[in-house]
Amino acid sequence: MPKNSIAIVIRVGVGKLALIEKDYATSQDFLSLTIKDYNNVYILYKLYSLINKISKNLQGTSIKGVTKKELLLNKIKVSRNLEEQTKIADFLSNLDKLVEKQSTKINLLKQRKQGLLQKMFV
Template sequence: WGVKRLGEIYRFKPTNSWSRDQLNYDSGTIKNIHYGDIHKELNRTFRIDDEVVPYVNDTLADSVKEDAFCEEGDIVLADASEDVDDIGKAIEIVDIGGQRLVSGLHTILASRIDHRIVVGFGAYLYASSGVRKQIQQRAQGAKVLGISKTQLAEVELAYPTEAREQQKIAHCLSSLDEVMGLQAKKVQALKQHKKGLMQQLFPAEGETTPRLRFPEFREAGAWEVKRLGDVCEVLDNLRKPVARTKRNPSPYPYYGASGAIDYIDQYIFDGNYSPLSA
């Protein structure tokens, strides 16, 4: 494989520092990648039609320079993070769909100088352990970590010199990403299904009979209602029964780093809170 410093095969392009208040999801002519979306929402291989990306407000559109627009094969990295695992997290612009896209707040935009890195391979190259470790080692900061273009330029990238091998690697890994994405959608659908069942299998507030019951229990009648304090004993963090005092007939202490710091009123536990049991 070939080995080159990042700064030898990528050049850095302008980014912007617009806040969320200067973006919108309704209309515009330019879309913007915010570093927060890289951390939470965007796929490693960025296809614009598959992503939810905000527009730049129209009042700012004329200020965007031509060299600031993203191109396919560009890498967008988050240059700030509170978590070392996410510092320098990157996405690759794989399909821009003819739209105009810019790189925004706390991002670094790296564009290929030539075509030695094929489109689709860069996403996995920047996610590889060797590259991630170098970025993490170069990051600086206490509570918030940051990395600069100068530091990134020194990161060494190892890559197959033959384009076909890069394409083969990218195809293999993207196929797995696609399968995992489909499974994630199935899991999300199951979670929503479970949430709906929970709402029907337990009585609603103020009721004692669930809306949905299994056939063998449909004639079983209403559920019992008991106060929490009647069916369990409240213990402190040492698993000892909480003592009752004249000051508070039924105190429930809660704890901070230095011990008990206040009392929770018994009303919360055995006054009005009444769990149901079938």
């Protein structure tokens, strides 16, 4: 697939998405989309929202998955305004960075708590 394509996991780990910034190859467990004339990060967030809805109704006993056909039957509404797409993508990206930063702080506090508990109750 060409660089700046979106890779979607459609079997084990369904719903994971990535914007791949280099040319790449995938297995049958991935669906790859090349998007033109749209902000790729914006489309990534729209797809993430769609896949979260789809993944609630997945079929399969041991390995749940969605077929390429099932995924492509869905439609997503997107803004045609590239400036608006970019603003939305930037906002959501910044929010993700903030969530990651706060998650890191929470994990550090949990580690500190665990250390203090071990020292207190030796």
